[in-house]
Amino acid sequence: MTSVPLVSVFSADDSSKVTAKHIPLPAVFQTPIRPDIVSFVHTNIAKNRRQAHAVNPQAGMQHSAESWGTGRAVARIPRVSGSGTHRSGQAAFGNQCRKGRMSLPIKVWRRWHRRVNIKQKRHAAATAVAATGIVPLVLARGHRISQVPQIPLVVEDKIESYEKTTDALNFLKRFGAFEDVQKVVSTKVVRAGISKQRGKKYRVRKGPLVVYFNENAKLLKAFRNVPGVEVVNVTRLNLLQLAPGGQLGRFVIWTQSAFAHLDKLFGTYRYSSIIKDGYQLLRPLITNPDLARIINSNQVQEKVQPAKTTKVLHEVQKKNPLKNTKAMDRLNPYAKKQRAAAAAAIKANTKGTKKIKKNKALKKASRAAYNKVAASLNDATKAAVQEEQDIKVKYFSVQKGAAQTE
Amino acid sequence: MSQQVLWEVVKGNNAFLVKRNGLTLSTDPFNNTGVQTYSSTGFISKNAVGVVPTSGKVNQINNINLVAKKSTKFQQVDRKAKNTQSVYASTLAVKHGVHTASRVIRKRFGTSRVGLQKAALRKLVKLNRANSVRRRNELAAAKAQKK
Numbered sequence: 001m002t003s004v005p006l007v008s009v010f011s012a013d014d015s016s017k018v019t020a021k022h023i024p025l026p027a028v029f030q031t032p033i034r035p036d037i038v039s040f041v042h043t044n045i046a047k048n049r050r051q052a053h054a055v056n057p058q059a060g061m062q063h064s065a066e067s068w069g070t071g072r073a074v075a076r077i078p079r080v081s082g083s084g085t086h087r088s089g090q091a092a093f094g095n096q097c098r099k100g101r102m103s104l105p106i107k108v109w110r111r112w113h114r115r116v117n118i119k120q121k122r123h124a125a126a127t128a129v130a131a132t133g134i135v136p137l138v139l140a141r142g143h144r145i146s147q148v149p150q151i152p153l154v155v156e157d158k159i160e161s162y163e164k165t166t167d168a169l170n171f172l173k174r175f176g177a178f179e180d181v182q183k184v185v186s187t188k189v190v191r192a193g194i195s196k197q198r199g200k201k202y203r204v205r206k207g208p209l210v211v212y213f214n215e216n217a218k219l220l221k222a223f224r225n226v227p228g229v230e231v232v233n234v235t236r237l238n239l240l241q242l243a244p245g246g247q248l249g250r251f252v253i254w255t256q257s258a259f260a261h262l263d264k265l266f267g268t269y270r271y272s273s274i275i276k277d278g279y280q281l282l283r284p285l286i287t288n289p290d291l292a293r294i295i296n297s298n299q300v301q302e303k304v305q306p307a308k309t310t311k312v313l314h315e316v317q318k319k320n321p322l323k324n325t326k327a328m329d330r331l332n333p334y335a336k337k338q339r340a341a342a343a344a345a346i347k348a349n350t351k352g353t354k355k356i357k358k359n360k361a362l363k364k365a366s367r368a369a370y371n372k373v374a375a376s377l378n379d380a381t382k383a384a385v386q387e388e389q390d391i392k393v394k395y396f397s398v399q400k401g402a403a404q405t406e
Numbered sequence: 407m408s409q410q411v412l413w414e415v416v417k418g419n420n421a422f423l424v425k426r427n428g429l430t431l432s433t434d435p436f437n438n439t440g441v442q443t444y445s446s447t448g449f450i451s452k453n454a455v456g457v458v459p460t461s462g463k464v465n466q467i468n469n470i471n472l473v474a475k476k477s478t479k480f481q482q483v484d485r486k487a488k489n490t491q492s493v494y495a496s497t498l499a500v501k502h503g504v505h506t507a508s509r510v511i512r513k514r515f516g517t518s519r520v521g522l523q524k525a526a527l528r529k530l531v532k533l534n535r536a537n538s539v540r541r542r543n544e545l546a547a548a549k550a551q552k553k
Contacts, residue, residue: 033407035415131415134407135494136450142421146492248415289408 005029008150009256012158015149015174019156019256026259027268029152031130032284033137034123035248041124042239042246044114054108060101065092121239122279126266128242128250132209137249143208144183145251147176154254159210160217168222172208172229180207180251184228204228206244211237213257234258234265235275412450417442422449435473436495438525445522448475449494454522455511456495457529459536472498472510504534 009020065078077091095103131137133152138145145151153175162168172178184207190196191203207228212219213235220231230241242250267273272280294300319327328335350356422434423442431440436448436456448454456473473495490497500507508527515523 033411033415134412136407136412137415139449139494140416140420140422145494148493151493247419289411291408291410 007152007154007259009154009156009259010149010175012156012171013174015176023154023259025133025152026262026266027281028126028129028262028266029133030269031123031126031266031281033131033134033248034127034282037120038124038127038239038243038248039246041116041120042243044116045121045239046246048113050112052108052110052112053106054110055102055105057105057107059105060099061093063092119279122266122276123282124239125237125242126281128239128248129237129262129266131248132242132250132252134249138251139249141247141249141251142183142205143249143251144179145176147179148251149175152252152254152259153177154256154259157214157255157257160212160214160219160255160257162219162222165222165225168219168226168229172226175253177208177251177253181226181228183207188227206230206250209241209250209252210255211252211258212255213261234261237265409444409451413444413447416447416450417444436475438522438529445519446525448522451475453514455514455526457507457511457526457533459533460499472500472507474498474510474514500530504530 004024006022007025008018009023011017011019063078063080065080067076067078068074070076075091077097078093079089080087080092082088090099091097092100094100135145135151138151155171155175159168159171162171169178172181184205187205189203191200205228207226207230210219210223210229210231211234212231213233215233217233223229223231232238232241242252244250264274265276267276267279267281269281269283272278288294321328321331325335325339422432422437424431424433430442432442432447434442434447434449434456435458436451436454437446438448438455438457439446448456452475454475456475458471458473460471474497475495476491476493498510507530511523511526511530515526
């Protein structure tokens with residue numbers, strides 16, 4: 001980066017006032033975003049808070065059950081010995097049995113924790129910090145930051161001396177962070193499942209993370225009762241807080257000294273970290289990840305071959321040129337003229353040809369004959385109808401008018 | 407931040423993602439198509455215009471806001487700006503009708519990203535139609551009440 005992005009530090013009392021105008025962004029924020037490292041580290045580190053638990057090793061096994069063997073018309077599963085109770089003769093021990101022990105019962109010596117290479121953990125933390133400075137990622141994580149004046153949000157150290165929760169709340173309101181807190185409050189849900197009986201009644205979202213530097217800071221007490229807000233010291237940044245659920249882009253509020261400490265903590269691209277011994281920030285594989293810009297740049301476009309146009313070699317459906325005149329014309333451009341000439345010739349000959357005349361005469365004759373036959377048929381039918389009427393009138397004394405209806 | 411890189415982070419899971427009935431949809435305000443795809447996901451791009459309905463009074467001509475994505479070098483709110491600003495967007499209320507709003511959209515995109523431009527315009531028209539129907543109904547109801 002030729003130009004270092006600059007950040008303003010805001011006054012704690014008034015969000016429109018800026019106490020330090022242009023502070024260069026610590027190099028951590030330039031670290032390449034590596035969701036793969038973060039998700040790997042997160043899945044492993046998330047296991048480190050687990051407490052060992054196990055199933056009672058004797059569960060389901062406190063019987064002197066024995067298999068009855070073959071020949072008794074029952075399954076060969078061990079059966080409870082004894083008599084005088086329903087339980088006797090019932091299946092026991094197997095995972096498939098009722099009241100049997102589970103398959104592969106959980107042991108206390110299950111490997112609960114995972115160790116992750118320090119370098120990986122540090123890279124993950126660095127990436128997570130970088131992601132907190134990228135607005136789309138914070139949006140994608142679901143934080144409500146429409147009223148926040150700046151991302152990353154850096155505030156003067158005064159907030160470290162807040163003792164009262166009211167101060168903390170007012171501060172959050174002033175800086176547009178209260179919307180995020182409201183989201184947390186309104187989306188508090190009773191957890192589904194048995195965990196609610198095991199001390200985890202509610203599922204609560206994550207709100208802003210406040211990062212401070214001075215160890216004597218009292219702001220922990222001020223902020224701890226605000227729902228969703230977490231407070232952490234810079235020296236103890238936790239990936240589980242920076243990228244909850246392995247999702248990058250927590251909304252973070254930095255104090256000025258915490259922000260300044262980041263360079264010492266993670267180092268820069270000029271010097272390695274002072275505190276994390278020998279740690280050097282990850283360098284990006286590509287310095288300019290904007291592919292669209294690279295492709296459209298002059299340097300690339302000069303070398304690149306012109307774009308191929310989709311050339312249609314042939315039509316999708318074959319047209320028969322003997323039947324389809326357009327297809328014929330495409331193959332033989334002269335065909336059109338040939339057709340026109342033939343049509344003209346036919347027309348010229350039509351009036352004179354004997355055959356045509358003969359046909360015409362025949363047609364005329366047949367038409368006349370047909371008409372004659374049709375006419376005689378007509379007369380016959382008329383006569384018949386009339387005759388029927390006369391008979392009806394004569395013999396059935398039906399009135400002339402009424403005869404029609406029957 | 408490059409749109410490509412952001413997409414790789416965000417495509418699997420983000421706050422706007424909605425998966426329903428085998429469809430991958432998005433409630434991103436900068437997305438005018440509703441479907442989550444690389445090009446239509448506006449909140450990761452440098453310039454995008456979202457056409458967003460707002461709840462407003464009957465007297466407003468349009469209850470639509472144009473939310474224009476900002477690409478500032480340092481992500482700070484410009485207090486001197488006239489329209490409502492946030493870290494990631496400048497909101498412009500559509501007050502003077504669909505034509506002026508469409509000019510804003512066209513100017514923003516210019517000759518590039520025709521698909522996105524059309525999607526924005528399409529949504530603008532649809533919202534406007536819905537608005538006019540709603541306005542008509544509300545006015546009729548108000549009139550009936552008066553009587």
